[in-house]
Amino acid sequence: MNMKDSAYTKRAAGLLTEGISRLGAKPMRIMEVCGTHTMSIFKAGIRRILPETIDLVSGPGCPVCVTANDYLDAAVAYARLPESIIATFGDMLKIPGSHSSLLAEKTAGADIRVVYSPMDALALAAENSGKQVIFLAVGFETTAPLVAATILAAKKGGVSNLYFLTAHKLVPPALAALLKNPLQSKKIDGFLLPGHVCAITGTKAFEFLSEEFKIPAVVTGFEPLDILEGIYLLVKEIAAQECRLLNQYSRVVKENGNKDACRMMAEVFRPAPSNWRGLGVICHSGLVLKEEYGDFDALSSLPVELFASVEPAGCRCGDVLTGSIRPPECPLFGNKCLPEHPVGSCMVSTEGACAAWYKYQAGRWQF
């Protein structure tokens, strides 16, 4: 059987869609917590084929969006340091800070380089020994091990001009906080879990959803059929009033995850409280560099003057990130807040829910 065959794909997609409609007859609310899932779901047109009874909401799955303005403001401050090079993933460029963005700083002459990998920042540091390279280390468990590996390589190589402005966050504590939040008005019946975060952490990191909160969850991949299968398995679980943790993405995700990656994360980072836009400060939900790697920590080893940050007036990103409102329900969506001139990060991050809604649904393609 050839699973790449388009006839197979069509048949499988059709069967899964029918299965979802059949089992999803009663209203239910499913949350996906991965910006890549948000985008993939829109790209595959899955929202339009789900029955109206299924409310599919996005959660705090965009690591850039859940990071408050003070991080971006610090990045801007580093960009303004003489003899500095900022190395960053591309989607950080347009994120608005309190008063500026990295794109605006770059336009004004700051040396800001978009990189594909933190290892590129290491190469930049080696090539520019007279300058300080600051890498903007943002991301969940999929990205933190990469930064850890880079730091270990930098330490081994005796690199002394590479710094990391870290804002890594962990997904499981955020889900627990979301579920315990007394202000969470709408019940979540099940979760689609981020496949690549789980590839690192293993499925066991999310078993608490089933054991403690009695909520079903399905670790899901990113191809359209993966997502349809994940939704089907979740809807089936909800309909049967079961609360198991299932693994749809078993070809990549194992129960114990990637032990080498987890070991390196634990070697370089330690958990710390972290501030999540929309959820507040959550214990053990962030990663900070351990003391023995403190030379690589930008804030402590390369201090820079920081000013008070302000959150944008009227921005509802926090409510979007907790699934309390859908992007079009934000009064700024589509008028004051657009991809070309965003008010909040959800509208410009490549994983932002508002960006996904604007591009694929409530934007130009509405018929």
Place this chain on the structure above:
Amino acid sequence: MCLAVPAKVVSREEFLAVVDVAGVTRNVSLMLLPHAKVGDFVMIHAGFAIETVEEEEAGRILELLQELASYEHER
């Protein structure tokens, strides 16, 4: 940031590998996947291989699709 793509390991030297993504080759680090072998399919994220991709369990999916198809006949 869950953006990762599957790639085939073409060659490796210590912790550096050359991988092939639909005909395009690039270098990636195997620091997080030290046991990867030439010929393995791996998921690539931001310059690192983060996991191997096992061959899809055809049996599991076929079973699921058969279960779904059985409802068609009931209509």
